[in-house]
Amino acid sequence: MRAIWKGSVSFGLVNVPVKLYSATESHDVSFRQVHEADGGRIKYQRVCSIDGEEVPYSEIAKGYETEDGEMVVLTDDDFKELPLTSSREISVEKFVPSDQIDPMLFEKSYYLEPDASGAKAYALLREALLESDRMAVVTVALRQRSSVAVLRVRPSDSGDVIVLQTMMWPDEIRVPDFSVEIDEVKDSEVKMARMLVETLAGDFDASEFEDDYADAVEALVKAKIEGGEVKRTETSTKSSGEVVDLLAALQKSVAAAKQARGEEAPAEVEEAASEAEAAEKPRKATGSSAKKTAARKTASKTTAAKTTAKKTAKKAAAKKTTAKKQVKKAS
Known part of the structure; x- marks a missing residue:
């Protein structure tokens, strides 16, 4: 140094x-602006915005x-x-x-x-x-x-x-011009969140983290130089619009973290899971009942439609019979 x-x-x-x-x-990846057709570097001129003339450094x-x-x-x-x-x-x-x-x-x-x-x-x-x-x-x-x-x-x-x-x-130092307003947080959610923090607790080691973007750029450039086919890395663009049960999500996170460390989920997690499932069942039951009721109504409408169709068919047949009789009398 x-x-x-x-x-x-x-x-x-x-x-x-x-x-x-x-x-x-800094080890940030830097790029040059170039002409796509031939790779020539792009240059900029120092031009005055008033007279449009190029200005030498000595006059700046x-x-x-x-x-x-x-x-x-x-x-x-x-x-x-x-x-x-x-x-x-x-x-x-x-x-x-x-x-x-x-x-x-x-x-x-x-x-x-x-x-x-x-x-x-x-x-x-x-x-x-x-x-x-x-x-x-x-x-x-x-x-x-x-x-x-x-x-x-x-x-x-x-x-x-x-x-x-x-x-x-x-x-x-800028002052944030927004505020975070939330509904009341349940004790069970706080307890599970604290358990997740304790499960993921550890000592900081900067060497555990790598600049994946820089590595990917180097691999891309190497492949381009060697003339090989460049494979595009797939990235997920899915975004869930579902309303997630916070307690259930925390419980699953704790269980996953424990499993990753080869540990068993504590009893509190199992209890929270049971509570979350119990709270979820009435929702599913209500949803199922609503679907069945809707299905019954649809079936009733279908039956009524079929009955009406049959009556209409009978009336049409009766009209045809009457018309035939009138033709015979006329002849």
Whole structure:
């Protein structure tokens, strides 16, 4: 790794010389825009929206658009007037309990490595953070912009290391504009949900999860290069419109989780299953009775229709007989 920043951590009268390394890197699959016919890459020109002319880099400036749509052009001289800082100090403001920091505030992570001369002070700060279960809230200037961040200890294969995590400003966190309103939750449903949580409880291991999409893209590209037939992965698009009994669904989930672990379903699950089945039977019985009643009505209508048809046929036959008799008399 290559250090991206050098400075020192300052807390009280103690200074710890450190180097900063980026702690994360993205492995997202990226694509290029190309011409489908020949694979040529697509290029874009920098064109002015007013005169339609292409603009060279030397004539491109930064602009700030106001709320009413007015564009204010800012030059390099304008930026020199801003209160930018070149401080090389990570200043500890306070030490706070770890559970008081909302993880949603975290933005970018960096590893802190001490210089040889500051190794002991680094170790002391690390142990103090661990034993107190606190994070250090700090201010730091990265890329000439002041940021709020925290220092915390993270275990690694090479030992515990201090991590600096920059944070977003409070006004950058959006407030949800919706509310979740539900009917009353039954005690039996809460009990079964808690049992499902306990059944699926475990320790987090990031290595258990894989980026299936990236693997699928690599396999697809490999198949295209080798000239083989690309097999399309089937995906389910079914969506159930049925109203699912929540308690029954939870019970089945617990039973399935237990079975996957080679365990037997607890007695509470069996009892819940019996209760769910008992509650379901009246519904099925009601539905069955309704179907039978409808069938009887349909049968009655069919019989009545047949009777009417027979009467109509008899009347028609009688009319034909009368007509024949009249013809004979006339002759």
